[in-house]
Amino acid sequence: NAGVTQTPKFQVLKTGQSMTLQCAQDMNHEYMSWYRQDPGMGLRLIHYSVGAGITDQGEVPNGYNVSRSTTEDFPLRLLSAAPSQTSVYFCASSLELAAYNEQFFGPGTRLTVL
């Protein structure tokens, strides 16, 4: 049981490049989400999904796309990277709605955009 896994752990991009951050969970959780955490700050919700085929925007969705084709995977796509997207990205999952359930976090992806 690996829990929540994220790849890559570190990534450096140039402005304008695109990339996909991978997230997978093996706990059969319905709810998955992506957060970004900037230095010295809290976690801000980017996008979330309440089940396969269903996604919605969080607090800071601009510049990011998501899809949820399976229960296990929830990739985050950066369309055209900008320096403002330099951050640590965490994927999380919970059995059902995050409001009522413990969220399990992946180890994070540290992204730098030059």
Next chain:
Amino acid sequence: QQPVQSPQAVILREGEDAVINCSSSKALYSVHWYRQKHGEAPVFLMILLKGGEQKGHDKISASFNEKKQQSSLYLTASQLSYSGTYFCGTEDNYGQNFVFGPGTRLSVLP
């Protein structure tokens, strides 16, 4: 709407107690507490769902007031391992959109 946390930071000696507060201007469905150590992912501590609820494990406990607008996290006889940043989290938008507070940085010194 992001919950408000206080204090922003606290420094303790081992064995001392601390209280971290989390409040909202509206009643909440629930409040969660997480701890994040430097360079690591947040780890769940506990969730409170009912007004007036109190729960805890070991020397860390929390309460949720009757109006469900304020929660407090209590750390008693703090240990070095308690150091980290503590976040409260609440729901927004009918429980789907989860919002974290700005965090309280706790440092426990020997």
